[in-house]
Amino acid sequence: MADVTGYTAIVTGASKGLGKAITLRLAQGGARVFAAARSQEALQKLANENPDHILPVTCDVTQSDQVQHLIHTAVKQAGKLDILINNAGLGHFGKVQDLTEEEWDQMMDVNLKGVFLACKYAIPHLIRQKGHIVNISSIAGTVTFPKGGGYCASKFGLMALSDVLTQELKQKEVRVTTVCPGSIQTEFFGEAGPKPYYLQPEQVAEAVYTAVAAPKEVIFNQIVMRPQVPPEQQK
Numbered sequence: 001m002a003d004v005t006g007y008t009a010i011v012t013g014a015s016k017g018l019g020k021a022i023t024l025r026l027a028q029g030g031a032r033v034f035a036a037a038r039s040q041e042a043l044q045k046l047a048n049e050n051p052d053h054i055l056p057v058t059c060d061v062t063q064s065d066q067v068q069h070l071i072h073t074a075v076k077q078a079g080k081l082d083i084l085i086n087n088a089g090l091g092h093f094g095k096v097q098d099l100t101e102e103e104w105d106q107m108m109d110v111n112l113k114g115v116f117l118a119c120k121y122a123i124p125h126l127i128r129q130k131g132h133i134v135n136i137s138s139i140a141g142t143v144t145f146p147k148g149g150g151y152c153a154s155k156f157g158l159m160a161l162s163d164v165l166t167q168e169l170k171q172k173e174v175r176v177t178t179v180c181p182g183s184i185q186t187e188f189f190g191e192a193g194p195k196p197y198y199l200q201p202e203q204v205a206e207a208v209y210t211a212v213a214a215p216k217e218v219i220f221n222q223i224v225m226r227p228q229v230p231p232e233q234q235k
């Protein structure tokens, strides 16, 4: 079975939810994972689960200097970078007239600019390794819905950025994978909480793992995955 032994990876938004599950899966597969987020304590707790393979780095992906520090730290400590997982993200949901400017800016800054910054500074290192970028988008990057004005705009933007990266990097044999999950059982939904039938973060992490562990000549360009909604709860 393919594994990722010896690979160096960065996962953003690794302190909880999907990013934490991806970090644990890559570490279990043998990668050295630089786990990034703003919550230092949560990252340290995560690193304690697999200290040989998980290294915490505090980083707000909206801040260029912190993103540069993250990439510098990984390359300096590991000597290379093979995999960049752009997972950090958040959603605010409301009709356009009800979304605050702060909510709009936060979604664009984290979901879109954060990915741009990480790619911008990681790409020279990824080219050297013929590496891999995974962008965590969403079903909301493929279809729109009321109250998703800001979130869908940020994730549709991410789809465009991913497509451009695919085209710009294919000559360099850097693979780009965009993952579009439906609802996942994480803290993403705030007080509303997740529904029991939502995807498990580990199920999405397994899809990410399949893409990055695949032989170099196999490209998973896009992975779209949805939970099985019980028939009585389907719209």
Ligand SMILES: NC(=O)c1ccc[n+]([C@@H]2O[C@H](COP(=O)([O-])OP(=O)(O)OC[C@H]3O[C@@H](n4cnc5c(N)ncnc54)[C@H](OP(=O)(O)O)[C@@H]3O)[C@@H](O)[C@H]2O)c1
Pocket: 012, 013, 014, 015, 016, 017, 018, 019, 036, 037, 038, 039, 040, 042, 059, 060, 061, 062, 087, 088, 089, 090, 091, 110, 136, 137, 138, 139, 180, 181, 182, 183, 184, 185, 186, 187, 188, 189
């Ligand atoms: N849950 C879903 O239903 C769902 C569905 C489709 C796609 N997604 C996408 O999946 C990704 C992960 O979401 P999740 O469900 O795991 O949400 P989550 O449980 O709320 O976790 C979000 C993660 O992003 C990090 N983050 C937020 N702002 C950040 C910043 N400025 N800099 C660095 N890290 C930041 C958080 O860490 P800190 O707070 O410690 O910084 C946390 O680790 C997101 O891109 C989301 O859009 C989620």
